[in-house]
Amino acid sequence: MYQARLHIDTPGRGMLDISRDVAAEVRESKVVAGLCSVFVRHTSASLVISENADPDVQLDLETAFARLAPDGDAANVHVCEGPDDMPAHTRSVLTQTNITVPVAECRLLLGTWQGIYLWEHRHRAHRRELVVTVMGEMG
Numbered sequence: 001m002y003q004a005r006l007h008i009d010t011p012g013r014g015m016l017d018i019s020r021d022v023a024a025e026v027r028e029s030k031v032v033a034g035l036c037s038v039f040v041r042h043t044s045a046s047l048v049i050s051e052n053a054d055p056d057v058q059l060d061l062e063t064a065f066a067r068l069a070p071d072g073d074a075a076n077v078h079v080c081e082g083p084d085d086m087p088a089h090t091r092s093v094l095t096q097t098n099i100t101v102p103v104a105e106c107r108l109l110l111g112t113w114q115g116i117y118l119w120e121h122r123h124r125a126h127r128r129e130l131v132v133t134v135m136g137e138m139g
Contacts, residue, residue: 002029006130010120013084015050015058018130019108019115025132027106034136036108039098041129044088044121046095052115065091071123088121095119103136 004025010016026036040047051057069090072083079085102109118128
């Protein structure tokens, strides 16, 4: 087993393709067959596997989530850190804080149009910590 922590600086709300960062850890692990788990250690950011060819996909996902969990909703009680506080938690719960991808020959077995994204749900920039764990047969 191999484990590493990644620190990703986000510019604020939006999706960042972290596929290369995770792939580098998989190569470093020397696991030739197994699984890669990525976990984000925060409650207002999430991880998703999404299309990596057309950036409009990320824009459309953001638009959809703005409808599902709008900022400044008067129904929200938890607003300690501002109008995007509770919507960020809602978005995180509706997505994932952990993803798992198969590994073969020290590579992620993502599909042709798939990328791993860290989705920042807060408006301001944050430093996010991810735990990458690669388990399997070592080469």
